[in-house]
Amino acid sequence: MKKLQNLPLYGVVFAILFFLVFPIIVVVIMSFSDSRFLTFPPKVFSLRWYESYFLDPAWMRATRNSFVLAILTTILVVPVGTAAAYGAHMCKMAIMRHMQLLLLSPVIVPVIIIAAGLYMVYAQVGLLATKLGLVLAFATMNLPYVFISVLAGLRSYDMAQEDVARSLGVSRLAAFMKVTLPQIRPSVMTGALFAFIGALDETVISIFIAGGENQTLPSRMFMSLNDEIDPTIASISTVLISVSFALVILMSLRSPKKANG
């Protein structure tokens, strides 16, 4: 009785989910096409666009750059974001709210505005198309995700455990590292994962400030789409989707706790 009543709902939900997934299925299938242009359905299947990705030094350079930048970004932003989240969690002062809002500004300010401003500032100080400039920008853009994720972890964690450790004479830092951090590790890892994937996929910022030897994958994809629309980009994103998903699955295997919200 109840099941039948729900049928229309599930029909609608299925249709919406199809809408969400369909373009991605199309992209994945096109990546195996033999055609010079984006055509669907492909008449002949081949791996030539994977070859044109993996055998092209410029694509490989951009890929390496993006992964290096994503790793550096993660290394930079995870401690910074975790420290801030811990501070936000422990600090009871009223000013905290404003500080938090400042920290969330990378999400609040439209990315095109940040990109345009960064472009002008970086051009002036010579950070345009440099690794340092890109890492700083990517780290800041992904800071809110680390912050939010770690803060959520801290909120569901019983601080009394840390207090116990401290009452035994352990310093706050040591208590945090030895007692608290292992417990909130899943949240920190989630934040790190978001930061990593976010840095890998940061497109608009990249378009404005990446380039030269420090071309990133998304910005090269954008440039290349301006020059030639061919299925290489489909094969690249198929690879990227696989990487993202592998990382997520790996993460969820490591932390069997049910992630809620």
Added chain:
Amino acid sequence: MKLFNKIALGTALSLAAPAMAQDVVNYATDGGTILDVKQEYLIGPAEEKLGVDVVVDAMTSRFAPFKAQVLSGKPTWNLIDFSAGYGIRSQNEDLLEKLDYSLIPNAAGVPDAYKDDYTVGSTAYATGLGYSTEAFPDNPPQTWADFWDVEAFPGRRAMRNGPRPALELALLADGVAPEDLYPLDVERAYDKMAEIKPHIDVWWSSGAETTQLLYDQEVDLMQIWDGRAKNAINEGAPAVFVWNNAIVEYAVFAIPKGSSHPEVTMKVINEMLNPEGQAKWASNYATGPLNTNFAEFMDPERLKELPSAPENLAIGIPLNNAWWASEAGEEAERRWLEFMQQ
């Protein structure tokens, strides 16, 4: 923070270090097939001959980053090519290094009209009318007036999202003779554009889009560059490119002011103008090398299809870059956005 900064900086530096022994020439240009072919027949041989490392930065909108780089005082790019209009603008704004033609002997083959103290012509390209032979099997559109005639030639249409050379096309469609085009009657051109605007389905902004549009037959007739049309036709698109009254533009090589080792870059330019290499390039990609000596190395049949072939240059209409760089030209350029938004 400082610590992290140092770590990031240290890692960044160590990663950027490899193979710095060779001179590196960062070259900003268009990507795609044209680059692949150029890489094989011009850039590769130049690297080998001169022992330099040419790092290509493929991007379509190069002027703004180029300008920002030069203004910052330390440009990343050593070599750039862009349309001659930007060449003039860059000279007006003092953004370029002067060329030393004694280091570029191959430039002798470039006609005087296509070179000056700061820039030397690389290729010519044409904006013409492309149409689908499936949509127009007989009596196809042949002129810009036909393109504007939506009654006689119904179909989905595409134009470039920009005034250059749309305004020229509009005036030609309105009956202005090619030799009377300049200075453009901007008012009349925009009036004519307003006529066609409701019938334009796609305003394209990149060359890649146009190939896809013609290939997929997303539109039936369009304003398109010769090389892009050729690309789609080579892949089997049922389409034709009309040379008659095509607008001929050209691109130039230039060296950003303040970039390192300009003499090395000039030697690279010289190799890029090598007539044999240019001929091989043009044999494998429909482009129009401007070192006219390339013609001796070309198959005559193939030569006929190129924008810098003598007969095509003759029926094409050269775009007046000086006009577009003038006050009136810049004003006409600015008006475009308003036109699009109406």
Added chain:
Amino acid sequence: MTDMPKLSAIERTEQRSFLLLFLPALILVALIIFAPLGKLVVQSFQDEGAFSLVHYKRIVTERIYWSIFVDTLEVSLAVTALSALLGYPVAYAAARASRLWTGLILAMVMLPFWTSVLVRTYGWLVILQRRGIVNTTLMDLGIISKPLELSHNYTAVLIGMVHVMVPFIVFPLYAALSKIPPELAQAGNSLGGTRSYVFRRVILPLSAPGLLAGAVLVFVLSLGFYLTPELLGGGKTIMVSSLVERNIEQYSRFGAASSVALSLLVIVLAIFWVVDRVLPVEKIIGVK
């Protein structure tokens, strides 16, 4: 988050040291967000090196700027409404389904979330264009005789943007809906309320904060959206972001770009300020 009435001296020092933990993050934000914003402010008030209001005057007086802002608001509003309409049933189903199904549904929502926006846009182009998947299928089935105009227009922009935005509304909604005990709806039903009555009087009000949070986020993200309208709109839908980009990339007019960007920022901040009266900003972004 209220000030404790009386803090001991030790506690106060400690509290201050917690603030210090914030410092690295604040420095990053100051360098990467606020320094560029400052640069934009300076440039927006400059013309040829001197102080000038010309860029703001242009926005106010020239009709095209005005109409681009209005169009942007309109598109964003439409995208927000459509995303809410599509996101709600998905979030509802995810909140009510068994654990396995919840995981599956959320994974399917995440999938587009982690696929480059650029690439998805081209996926849509292949689906929507004249000889694309939708048109050929419908024509093969004999449902239509002439291809529908789905690509390179406003419809395509809406479809592409909604596709990007739905996940942003599903997650906060799911969080809100999964907190409503299923017994509550059952109780409503057993007391004789129709399903739609129970939905309107119980579920919808209880999920309203999640819906509002998601909607605000989607609206604000849409305002600054850049790639999708550029690529799917056929050049006919001009958004504020394109105006900023064009002023920089094509005309190198940094002052004009800055003033447009800052005007957009003011609109965004105003929206957050208004919404903040009802729902704290931290909630919208997911801190609480």
